[in-house]
Amino acid sequence: MELTPKQWRALEAICDTFAPGANGTPGATGMGVPGVLWDAVGRNPREAERKQVAQLLSLWDTRLVTALGGGGLTRFSDLSPARREEVLRAWCDSRIPQRRAAFQALRKGALLFYYMVPGENGRSPVWDRIGYPGPLGPNPDAPRKALEPLAVDRDTTLECDVCVVGSGAGGGTAAGVLAAAGLDVVVVEAGGYYDDEDFDGGEFEGYGRMYMYGGGAATHDQSVALLAGSCLGGGTTINYTTSFRTPDDVREEWASHGVPAFAGDEYARSLDAVCERLGVNQEHNAPSAREQALQRGLTGLGWHADFMPRNVRGCEQGKVCGYCNYGCRLGAKQSTVKTWLADAYAAGTRILVGTHAERVIVERGAAAGVEARTTAGHRVSVRARAVVSGCGAIHTPALLRRSGLENINIGKHLRLHPATVVWGVYDEEVRPWEGTMQAIYSDQHRYLDGGYGVKYETAAIHPSLLVVFSPWRSAAEHGRMMEALPHSVPIGVLLRDRDGGEVKVDRAGQPVVKYRLSDYDVHHVRRGVEGAAEIHEAAGAQRVFSSHSRDVSYTPGNGGRARFMQEADACGWDTGRCTYGSFHIMGSARMGGSPETSACNPRGETWEVRGLYVCDGSAFPSASGVNPMISIESIAHMNAAGIADSLR
Ligand SMILES: Cc1cc2nc3c(=O)[nH]c(=O)nc-3n(C[C@H](O)[C@H](O)[C@H](O)COP(=O)(O)OP(=O)(O)OC[C@H]3O[C@@H](n4cnc5c(N)ncnc54)[C@H](O)[C@@H]3O)c2cc1C
Ligand code: SF4
Numbered sequence: 193m194e195l196t197p198k199q200w201r202a203l204e205a206i207c208d209t210f211a212p213g214a215n216g217t218p219g220a221t222g223m224g225v226p227g228v229l230w231d232a233v234g235r236n237p238r239e240a241e242r243k244q245v246a247q248l249l250s251l252w253d254t255r256l257v258t259a260l261g262g263g264g265l266t267r268f269s270d271l272s273p274a275r276r277e278e279v280l281r282a283w284c285d286s287r288i289p290q291r292r293a294a295f296q297a298l299r300k301g302a303l304l305f306y307y308m309v310p311g312e313n314g315r316s317p318v319w320d321r322i323g324y325p326g327p328l329g330p331n332p333d334a335p336r337k338a339l340e341p342l343a344v345d346r347d348t349t350l351e352c353d354v355c356v357v358g359s360g361a362g363g364g365t366a367a368g369v370l371a372a373a374g375l376d377v378v379v380v381e382a383g384g385y386y387d388d389e390d391f392d393g394g395e396f397e398g399y400g401r402m403y404m405y406g407g408g409a410a411t412h413d414q415s416v417a418l419l420a421g422s423c424l425g426g427g428t429t430i431n432y433t434t435s436f437r438t439p440d441d442v443r444e445e446w447a448s449h450g451v452p453a454f455a456g457d458e459y460a461r462s463l464d465a466v467c468e469r470l471g472v473n474q475e476h477n478a479p480s481a482r483e484q485a486l487q488r489g490l491t492g493l494g495w496h497a498d499f500m501p502r503n504v505r506g507c508e509q510g511k512v513c514g515y516c517n518y519g520c521r522l523g524a525k526q527s528t529v530k531t532w533l534a535d536a537y538a539a540g541t542r543i544l545v546g547t548h549a550e551r552v553i554v555e556r557g558a559a560a561g562v563e564a565r566t567t568a569g570h571r572v573s574v575r576a577r578a579v580v581s582g583c584g585a586i587h588t589p590a591l592l593r594r595s596g597l598e599n600i601n602i603g604k605h606l607r608l609h610p611a612t613v614v615w616g617v618y619d620e621e622v623r624p625w626e627g628t629m630q631a632i633y634s635d636q637h638r639y640l641d642g643g644y645g646v647k648y649e650t651a652a653i654h655p656s657l658l659v660v661f662s663p664w665r666s667a668a669e670h671g672r673m674m675e676a677l678p679h680s681v682p683i684g685v686l687l688r689d690r691d692g693g694e695v696k697v698d699r700a701g702q703p704v705v706k707y708r709l710s711d712y713d714v715h716h717v718r719r720g721v722e723g724a725a726e727i728h729e730a731a732g733a734q735r736v737f738s739s740h741s742r743d744v745s746y747t748p749g750n751g752g753r754a755r756f757m758q759e760a761d762a763c764g765w766d767t768g769r770c771t772y773g774s775f776h777i778m779g780s781a782r783m784g785g786s787p788e789t790s791a792c793n794p795r796g797e798t799w800e801v802r803g804l805y806v807c808d809g810s811a812f813p814s815a816s817g818v819n820p821m822i823s824i825e826s827i828a829h830m831n832a833a834g835i836a837d838s839l840r
Contacts, residue, residue, distance in 0.1 A: 193246060195230060202252035203230065205269040209276040210302040212667050217317045225305045232301065232408055238702050248294060277666050284664070284741050284768075292741070292768030293414040299664050300417070301408070307655035307674065308396040323678040324625065324655055327394035328512055331521040334388035339529070339537050341385055341424075341545045347571040350542065352378040353839055355562045355576040357549040357591065360426020361821045362808030363582020364528025364536075365466065365828035366835075370580075371536035373836035378574050379533070379541060380564050382548040382583075383423035387529060391519030395656050398518030402430050404586070407656070411693070411705045415767040416610055417660055418705060419775050420584055424545050427584070428527035428821060430517050431775075432629040432651055433502040435472040436818035437463050438826065441643050449813035450785015451794040453830065462829040466822055470503035470526040477502070478509040480627020485618065485681045486650045487632050489731030495636040503821075507628070514625040514652030532825075547572055550701075552579050552595035552804055559804035578803040578835055582828065585777040585810040586695055586703045592781060592791070593697040597800050601791040603695040605782050607815035608707060608774035610689060612717060613661040613682045614724035616733030621678045624653040637716075637723050638688070643817060644712075646720035647686040648727065657682070661739040661771050669743070683727055685720030686776075688817035689713050695780045709772075714765045721760060725753055739771040740764075776820045781810035783827075796831035807831050 195203065203226045213219035220226065233245050251257050255265045261279035268276060283295040310316055310326070319326045353375040356367045363379065371377045386401055399407030402423040409418040421427035438446075438459075447455035466472075477499040479487055490497040503526040507513070512521060523530065537543060546567040553561040559579040564572040581588045589603040634648040651657075658677055664670045693707030709717070721738055728736045729748040736756065737745035740763040746752035763769050783806075784790025787799035790813070796805045807828035809820055816823045 193234065193242060195246070195249065198253060199246065199249040200226065201269050202249045205253065205276065206298055207302040207306070209273065209280055210299060210664060210667065211306040212273060214671050215321060217321045220302055220306045223306055223309055223311060223316065223318065225302060225309065228305045228309055229301045232305070232406055235406060236408070237405070238698065238704070239700065240698070273667070281665060289413060289767050296414040296768050300660060303659045303664065303670070304656055307659055308399070310394065310396055322655065322674045327392050328515055328521065330390070330392045331388060334521060335523065336389060337385065337387045338534060339385065339543060342542045344544060344547065344566050344570055344572055349573045349575065350378055351575045352376045352542070353576060354578045354580060354835065355380060355574040356580040356582055357562060358426060358582035358584060358587070358808060359424050359528060359533060359543070360421060360582060360584060360808065361428050361528065361824040362811075362828040363580065364425060364428065364532045365825040366580045366582055366807040366832040367536040367541055368528070368532025369829055369832035370836055371539035371541045375836060375839060377536055377541040378576070379536070379543045380547050380549050380562060380572070380574065381424050381543065381545045383421070383426070383545065385424040385545045386429070386519060388519075388521055388523045391521045393512070393515035393518050393521070395518065395654050398430070399656070402519065411707045413767050415772060416608055416707055417773040418586065418777065419773060420586065420777055424543070425527040425529040425533065429519060429529060431821060432517060433504050433525055434630045434649070434819040435467070435470065435501045435503045435822050437467065438816055438823040439818060442817050445643060446813040449783070449790065451783050451813065453794060459826060459830055462826040462833070463822065466825040466829055469531050470825070471505045472501050472503050472822070474499045474501050476504050476507040476509055476628065477631040478628055479631045480514070481620070481622040482624045482627060482650055482652070482681050483631045485616065485622065485731040485733075486648070486683060486727065489727035489729070490632070490634050490636070492730035493726060495727075496634050497632055500630050500633055509628040511626050513628050516629045516652065544572065549583070549591060550594060552581075552591065552801070554595060554801050554804075558802040577839055578805065580805045580807050580832070580835070582808040584808055585780045586705060588806055588808055588810040589695040589780045590697045590701060590703040592798065594701040595801070597798060599787060599791050599798070599800055601782065601789065603697065603780050605779045605814070606693040606695055606705065606707065606777070607689050607779040607812065608693065609686055609776035609778075609815055610709065610717070610772040610774055611684050611686045612721065612739045612770055612772050613684055614721055614728065614739070615662070615737050616681045616683070616728030616731065617676050617735040618679050618681060618733055622681055623678055624680055624682065627652065637719055638817070640716050640719060644688050644690050645716050646688070646723070647818070648720070648724060649684045649686055650682055651684060653677070653680065653682050660773060662737070663741055663743055665743055681728070681733070683724040685717060685724050687713060687717050687720065688815050692779060708767070709765065717765060718760070722753070722757055725756060729753065741769055741771070776809070776816070778809040778812040778815055778820055781806045782813050783811045784813055795834045796827070805831055805835055
């Protein structure tokens with residue numbers, strides 16, 4: 193879709209109001225942001241959303257829209273910078289949720305690209321301004337890729353025992369287990385194959401190549417950013433390597449959904465096998481300066497703190513390690529590419545990348561294969577005796593619906609572990625983009641009400657995550673906040689959500705995610721935000737601020753925290769009021785004991801189609817309460833062993 197000159201003018205004016213440039217650095221238009229942003233809109237698979245953005249831009253530079261934003265009867269592009277900022281703030285604070293959602297989408301689009309695009313010579317002047325070193329560049333000593341995906345250059349038909357769709361935590365593990373059982377497996381992965389030699393630590397390239405929708409996915413109303421891997425290895429290629437086993441109380445809860453295996457030896461054996469294959473250990477936890485702040489705060493308060501279990505072998509934990517979420521350049525991360533897919537490949541599994549599964553072929557009530565299409569447009573038909581969906585908890589419901597399944601639970605019971613961030617700004621430089629991704633955590637408030645509450649974790653931070661989890665009230669204030677990046681420490685408040693959302697599927701077969709935090713869950717987030725502020729105080733932060741849409745911040749001392757919490761309450765915890773992100777997407781095609789309450793039976797097979805199994809985060813009966821990779825791999829391991837038995 194081409195933009196009209198009027199739409200361009202609106203887009204440029206919006207981007208330059210968010211980021212006009214300062215101290216000699218160019219503004220958003222000078223950095224090419226409007227063009228990059230519009231390209232990203234073009235990659236949104238939902239046509240309705242692409243049209244909505246174009247429509248907003250058509251109307252934006254009219255007197256009516258400026259008047260709605262309190263800017264009088266002058267067109268937005270003719271207003272002074274200060275008046276434009278007032279208009280944007282009015283959208284941010286609007287009582288109308290759709291306007292707040294539009295503001296958030298524009299804010300994130302304009303500012304993310306402003307701080308991520310590398311610029312003409314590969315080194316953005318904006319990074320120098322905020323003291324960020326930028327990407328590492330490729331590792332010249334990286335080994336060549338170990339796998340060779342099947343090349344498809346024409347319409348193709350393949351035959352196999354099992355077709356596995358998706359190669360992430362669930363799909364990759366299932367492929368490894370099935371291939372080890374002697375079955376002929378074909379893996380169909382929509383994303384590309386990137387490995388040690390490709391990883392350069394660049395945010396722009398990293399999100400663009402390896403994340404779902406280039407990192408720009410969000411719930412329908414923009415209230416929760418959705419982050420997921422979309423490449424060979426899925427989330428396991430870009431994740432933070434935190435490797436918790438499913439807690440015992442959660443296993444009991446899952447068993448009570450009609451899947452007794454979760455509480456028994458069968459699942460325990462799968463947990464053991466997964467942790468063994470991934471080399472999970474607690475010996476790679478050198479705390480970076482950022483993690484030391486968390487540790488100091490927790491120790492000072494006398495709160496629970498422990499070292500993260502991690503799936504790494506020979507992890508360096510040094511300066512390059514904060515770039516782990518754009519791929520490990522050292523080959524230490526035990527992603528499915530390095531483990532289960534490598535095993536499957538060695539056993540003869542064929543792997544297709546850049547190939548999107550459109551539907552499962554269903555014949556006489558049973559799965560008979562998969563229809564797919566490559567990015568170059570070639571049709572691929574995979575005939576199989578069984579099909580595994582490992583597309584992740586957003587795309588598995590869409591694949592099932594596109595394949596004609598009607599069970600009411602498909603898409604329901606979505607859980608997101610919504611995470612928000614409380615920032616501490618410290619006197620000393622912490623360079624939060626460096627060091628072990630996640631070394632320390634706290635379960636101090638994990639059990640606020642029975643099995644529900646929050647975990648405290650921190651993670652390496654590059655400009656993008658500060659942009660997402662922070663307010664924009666004016667260009668000058670935002671610029672100062674970004675310039676404090678080298679001194680900023682995030683404490684993530686990770687909620688185990690009891691009440692969830694839903695993945696709906698539109699007429700074109702695309703997923704649409706609806707999610708709203710219940711009052712019950714908000715209560716826990718609120719305690720978590722206060723807890724994170726307490727940790728920062730105890731660690732010696734000079735300033736603390738939250739991820740609310742307004743400036744909710746304080747300087748520790750003199751009752752500051754009480755006022756901080758009052759301001760947070762006044763701003764609100766709802767859509768567009770407080771920023772949430774989800775790194776853990778679960779539960780949308782859950783296993784259970786009955787088709788009335790679940791989409792899959794206790795073996796992970798859909799209730800409606802024989803031989804069609806779900807092996808990914810969708811299968812969780814409820815939120816895991818811990819980072820979910822090990823649980824997903826263990827479910828895939830257990831279900832795949834059952835599939836292998838049934839096909840022998
Ligand atoms: C930045 C980040 C950090 C994280 N850190 C941790 C961590 O430290 N510890 C932890 O436990 N968890 C972590 N997670 C979460 C964890 O990685 C995911 O929960 C997990 O990978 C999900 O597994 P999955 O099998 O459900 O889906 P994914 O791993 O997302 O895999 C799904 C795959 O299916 C492909 N696909 C989708 N649709 C189709 C289709 N139609 N046809 C073909 N292929 C398709 C996708 O491209 C993708 O590669 C993190 C996630 C993110 C985004
Ligand atoms: S922390 Fe460093 S060495 Fe370890 S897996 Fe991540 S990038 Fe690789």
